[in-house]
Amino acid sequence: MSDTRRNDKNAGARIRLPLLDRLLDADPDAPADPPLTQGYAIEILRGAVRRDMETLLNARRRRVPTPPGLLELAVSPVGYGVPDPTAGAFSEEQRRLAVAREVEATIRRYEPRLMQVKVQLRDASREAIDRVLRLRIEAVLRTDPVPEQISFETVVRPSTLDISVTEG
Numbered sequence: 558m559s560d561t562r563r564n565d566k567n568a569g570a571r572i573r574l575p576l577l578d579r580l581l582d583a584d585p586d587a588p589a590d591p592p593l594t595q596g597y598a599i600e601i602l603r604g605a606v607r608r609d610m611e612t613l614l615n616a617r618r619r620r621v622p623t624p625p626g627l628l629e630l631a632v633s634p635v636g637y638g639v640p641d642p643t644a645g646a647f648s649e650e651q652r653r654l655a656v657a658r659e660v661e662a663t664i665r666r667y668e669p670r671l672m673q674v675k676v677q678l679r680d681a682s683r684e685a686i687d688r689v690l691r692l693r694i695e696a697v698l699r700t701d702p703v704p705e706q707i708s709f710e711t712v713v714r715p716s717t718l719d720i721s722v723t724e725g
Contacts (some may be wrong), residue, residue: 640659
């Protein structure tokens with residue numbers, strides 16, 4: 558993808574996609590990338606954040622506590638992901654709250670494009686029927702010149718050990 562900043566001084570501030578998103582090519586058969594508008598760049602960025610959050614939340618880390626004196630491990634690749642959220646019953650309110658807190662802490666630690674992250678439990682009556690845990694993630698996406706509100710609906714399925722994230 559092409560750089561979203563132009564040398565034209567009258568162009569105004571534009572969003573610049575992260576390096577990985579600029580390197581990924583959604584249409585490799587096209588001879589050139591289409592011009593990147595401000596709206597399209599934000600759409601690509603939102604999709605990339607959703608994709609990366611789903612990857613983060615589906616990564617599992619050990620439940621073993623960090624050894625004393627090695628606190629850096631918690632924010633290193635060794636600490637990437639969430640402890641297995643399917644270990645335990647979602648029928649217990651404390652267990653559901655613990656998973657929500659862990660998801661929030663993990664996003665704050667490993668997703669620098671988001672700020673003011675809040676994770677809330679969703680409709681508990683549906684969870685009892687579906688046997689899934691539903692979370693709503695709300696945050697502010699760091700975009701320049703103006704940050705944007707973003708939210709995700711997250712479903713934890715203990716039967717498949719899968720966490721799905723959709724923008725909502």
